[in-house]
Amino acid sequence: MTPSSASRFPPAQRRGIRPAMNLLLARPLSARSIPLVILLFSVGVLAANRLHHLLCLRIADVECVRYWPIGVFFPRIPPYIGFPSPVHILTGLAALVLFLVALSVLPRADFRPLLVSAFSGVLLLTTTLTHGWQFGLVRPSAAAPNVGPDYYQDALAITNPLAFISDFNVAQPDLSVHSRTHPPGAVLTFYLLQRLTRDPGMISIVIAGLAVGFTALFLRKLLSTEFDLRTVGRILFLFFLIPSVQIYYAATVDALLAPLIVGSCLALILESRWWLLVSVACLLLASFLSFGFVFVLPVLLAFDIWRFRAPWRTGVLFLSLVLFYVFLDALLRFSYPSSFLTAAHLENPQGFRLIAQPADYLMSRIEDVAEIAVFFGPFLLIMLVSGLAALKPRRPLTTLSALAIFNLFLVFLSGAYQTGETARGALFIYPFLILPVAERVARDDMTHMDYARLAGLVFLQTLLMQLVGDYWW
16 A cells, blocks of 8 residues: 555554454444444354364363353253243243333333332343243252252251251261352251242242342442442343343352342441441351352452551451351351361362363363353443443442452462353352443443443343253253
8 A cells, every 4th residue: 555545544444453443342332333242252252162172172181061161051952951942932022021111111210229120030030931930940949850969958958957057067078069069058048948938949039039139239239339320220230131140040049149249348338337237247148158258358358458548347347257157166066167178179179270180270260251251241241341441440349340350360260160150150240240331331422222222232142041051050
C-alpha cells in the first residue's frame, strides 16, 4: 500500500483486528457484535476441547474429559438419558414465557428486589423441571441407585445428630464420596431437611428457596452501598439468570454456601455491629457446611487491611471461628483441623499434584477457570472485563471483586478442585463476578433495550444448556 492510498483509509481500519475488539468491549450488545461474540465464544470452546483431547491422548497422566472444560456433562440423547420429552420442551417454553413476563413486569416495578426474587425462584425451578421432577429435583438430592450413596443416604443413617458429629472424625473416610470431603454440616443439612419434608424433591425446592432468598438479601445489601435500587434489582435478576445458578441452585449444598460467603463479607462493607453478628453467623455456618469456605478468609483479611488498616473486624470473625470449633471439640470431640486434613488427603492421596501429576495438575487448573467462564457466558464475561477496567480503583466493591478473583486463582494453584466441576464447586465466586457488571449496567448508555438483550442472551444460554445436557454430579 502506497502512502497516498493508505491515507484514504481511517487509522482504525488499517489496524485490522483492534477496531473489532474495541467494538466488542465497548458495545457487545449491538446488532453487529452479538453474532460475532457468540461465534467467537463457541469456536473458542470447541477449539479448546479439541486441543485438550489432542494433548490428553499424548500425555500419559492427563485424564481425557470428553466434554472439557465441562467436568460433568451427559448430552440429552440416547444412549445417555434420551431426548427431552414433549413435556420437557413445553416446560422450557413455559420458562421462556415466564422470563418474557418478568422482563415486562419488573421494569414497571423498578426491579424491586422482592419481586425479582419471586420471579427468579420460580424461573429457576421451571428451567430445572425441563429435566422432569425425577431427574430435575429428586435425583440431585437422593442420588441414583446405580451411582451410590451421597449426602441424602448418609443422612438417612443418622439416628442422633450429636453422635454423628462426635463420631465424624472416625467415620469420615467411610462416608460417601461427597460427604467425606465436607464437614458434618453438609450431611446434617440433608438430615434436617429430610425430617422436615420427607421428600427428596421437596428438599431440592427448599434448598433453592433458601439459596435464592439469602442471596437476594445479602447481594442486595452489598450492591446497595454503591448503586441505586433499580440497578440493584437489575443485577439481582441477571445473577439469577446465570447458567451456573439456574443449573446448580436447586439441591446442592454449594448453593447454600454461596450466599453465606457473601454474608460473611457484609461486616466489612456495612459498618454496623448488627451486620458484624450476621457475618459471624454466616462464616460459622459456611465453615460447618463446606471446607471451601477457606476461600474467603484471605479475602476478608486483605480487604479489611486495605479499607480500615486496623483489621479488628476480621479479628472478630476469625476469633469467633476458632472459639466455635474449640468449643465443639471440647463438647463433642469433633476436631475440625483433623477433618480438614482427612478431606485433603482423600482428595489428593498422592500429595501435591503439581509434583505427583504435573501435566494433569496444569490441565485441570485451566479446566477450573474455563468451566467457570463457560457457565458465566460470553456477554457477562465481556461486561466483567470492561467493568473492572472502568471502575474506580478505590471503590470497595471493585476491590472486593478483584481480591476474590485473585484469591480463587491461588486456591486453584493449591491443587483444590482437582476434578474441575468448578461451576458447581466454586459457585460462591459468581456473586463476586457479577459486582463489576453492575458498573456497566448502571451506566447512562445502558438502555432498557440493551439490558433486555443482555438478560435475554444470558437466559437463552441457560435454557439451551438445560435442554441439551444433564449436569448431575
